[in-house]
Amino acid sequence: MAxxxxxxxxxxxxxxQVFSELQSLIDESEKLLNSSASLVGEEAETLRGQxxxxxxQARSSVTRVRDxxxxxxxxxxxxxxxxxxxxxxxxAGFGLVVGLLxxxx
Numbered sequence: 001m002a003x004x005x006x007x008x009x010x011x012x013x014x015x016x017q018v019f020s021e022l023q024s025l026i027d028e029s030e031k032l033l034n035s036s037a038s039l040v041g042e043e044a045e046t047l048r049g050q051x052x053x054x055x056x057q058a059r060s061s062v063t064r065v066r067d068x069x070x071x072x073x074x075x076x077x078x079x080x081x082x083x084x085x086x087x088x089x090x091x092a093g094f095g096l097v098v099g100l101l102x103x104x105x
Contacts, residue, residue, distance in 0.1 A: 014068055021061045028054055 032051055080087045 011069075011072060014065055018061070018065050021058070025054060025058045025061075 029051065032047060032054070035047070
């Protein structure tokens, strides 16, 4: 198995972080919604404040992840823009290999 480059390892780490944060947000939201069924008045206002806070945390998490992934996206765009024929050749080669493998089934 090929070793991952530092960029690939960082990308995997970012993906894992995003998924864990989204799962945490979903879990907390479900808990808050389940407990909100019987709340009225001040308790409901407190719950809405908690939900708003969790949503703000989710927005800031998404912003952080987007900011961290932006250099990788820009590097990819720069490489593809600077090497269009190499990109086409690699893509065609990959497509050919996948086609051959699927054609054997």
